[in-house]
Each structure stands twice: as structure tokens, then as C-alpha cells.
Amino acid sequence: MRRLVMIALGLILLIPAPSSAQRTSVSGDIPIYDNQGKPDLTPDPKRFVSQMEIVDRLFNAGDCELVEGSVGGTGYRRLLRFDIVLINSSNADLKIGSPTDPSNPYASWFEFSPCHRHYHIRGFSNYQLLNLDGSVAAQGHKQAFCLEDLLKYGDNKSNGYGCANQGITSGWGDWYFKQLSGQWIDITGVPEGDYIVHAQINAAGTFDEGQNRYPDVIEARFHVPDPRNKVSIDTTPLDYSH
Ligand SMILES: [Ca+2]
Ligand SMILES: [Zn+2]
Numbered sequence: 384m385r386r387l388v389m390i391a392l393g394l395i396l397l398i399p400a401p402s403s404a405q406r407t408s409v410s411g412d413i414p415i416y417d418n419q420g421k422p423d424l425t426p427d428p429k430r431f432v433s434q435m436e437i438v439d440r441l442f443n444a445g446d447c448e449l450v451e452g453s454v455g456g457t458g459y460r461r462l463l464r465f466d467i468v469l470i471n472s473s474n475a476d477l478k479i480g481s482p483t484d485p486s487n488p489y490a491s492w493f494e495f496s497p498c499h500r501h502y503h504i505r506g507f508s509n510y511q512l513l514n515l516d517g518s519v520a521a522q523g524h525k526q527a528f529c530l531e532d533l534l535k536y537g538d539n540k541s542n543g544y545g546c547a548n549q550g551i552t553s554g555w556g557d558w559y560f561k562q563l564s565g566q567w568i569d570i571t572g573v574p575e576g577d578y579i580v581h582a583q584i585n586a587a588g589t590f591d592e593g594q595n596r597y598p599d600v601i602e603a604r605f606h607v608p609d610p611r612n613k614v615s616i617d618t619t620p621l622d623y624s625h
Contacts, residue, residue, distance in 0.1 A: 413425060416472065419593050421473060423472050423592050424590070426601040431465055434560075438464065442458065448621075462617075465580065465582075471555060471556070482546075501547075504527060504528050506589070507586065507587070508526045524565070532550075533557055534558050537553065539555065563622045576607060577607075582600070
């Protein structure tokens, strides 16, 4: 039953909305509340589906994506990619701090990314393609994140979090756009059919989200075309900035 409800939700979320209206409509749906000093992160459900697409992309031996495990092999890989915007809708900031400070309470969570060439919180998000019965059709990978303020959702001023002093201000969002290295699920060889794209943030439970009123899991139904069908080949440089 729960699965049916989520599928229904996924179908509703697949209805596209004009991009200019997304941010304000989402911030209205996810009002900031008093979470007793703890952050509450949630992925923007509209952005997730509106940017979802399939591309083919060539990977060569030695590419950092193979080292990081975000693709399953060399040659042309079929990638299902999407945006994740993490909104902090608590009245408290997510405060993480400097990755190079050994006294940082999150010191053991940082890992240096050979692709991005900066520190990420390891295991932050988990991307999977699920069959409609909830079993795994393609285990994506655990995408590590550098958490920072990129999009303004509320009225607050940013406290200036970036990759060198990580965090997300109350009412701000961190934007993992689909052009970033690893911001995908490798679906090479997945048969044609209907699937659920599943993303979980704070997947390792690194951050205490207090009441956690807003979900850490986002899902949307998606039709994967016949793998023999051509899709556009992405040759634009991958983004490693964030
Ligand atoms: Ca949450
Ligand atoms: Zn990064």
C-alpha cells in the first residue's frame, strides 16, 4: 500500500512545471519551522523531476569517474541524470565547518574527491533505480557532497557556507545540478520499462535532523526506453566545481 502511495506521488511529481515558478512554489510547500537547533534537509521534489533526462557519455580508462565508481565501466555509458536541490527548512543552520580541521566533529566523514578535487561528506546521498515492486534494478552509487549555500529559498541572508566551510543556512538550498560529475545513475543495459528513481539524502545518518519533518527520500516514476534506441550523446565538459 505504501508503495502504491509513493508511485501515485511519483506520477503527480512527473507533471512538469515552468522553471521560473518552481523555487517559490516549493518554498511555500516547505515552510521553515523551529526544529530546536537542528537542521532539516529535504530534496526539492519539483526540481528532481523537471531536470531528469537520459544521455549517453563516453568514459575512458583512467577517468576519475571510474576511480570514484560513478560509472560501471569504460566506453559509452547510459546515464539517467537529475538535479538534487537540498533545502534546509529548519530555522537552524546545518553547520559542518572546515574539512581540514582535525577537531571538526565531522572530520571522519570527509573524503577527498579525485574528480572534484575538494572534500565531500562521504555517503551523503544514495541513488538507485528501483523496479515497481521496490527491488533494485540498478544500484547507482553513493554520491558524496560538499554542502554549501547556492539557492535562496527563504528570507534569510546566507551565512556564507562553501566547500571550505561547509553547511546550509536556514532557508537556503544546495544545488547538485545534473551536469556535475556523478550526479546520475548508470543505467547501461537496463531493459525498457517503468521504474522508480530513488534518491536518499543524509543516507548515512551523518546529520541529526531533529524532528525531521521533511522527507530525506525522494522518488519519481520514470520510463526507460529500449537500450537499443539512440539518445543524445553528451559531450559537454563535466562540471567538477561543487
Ligand atoms: Ca529531512
Ligand atoms: Zn564536489
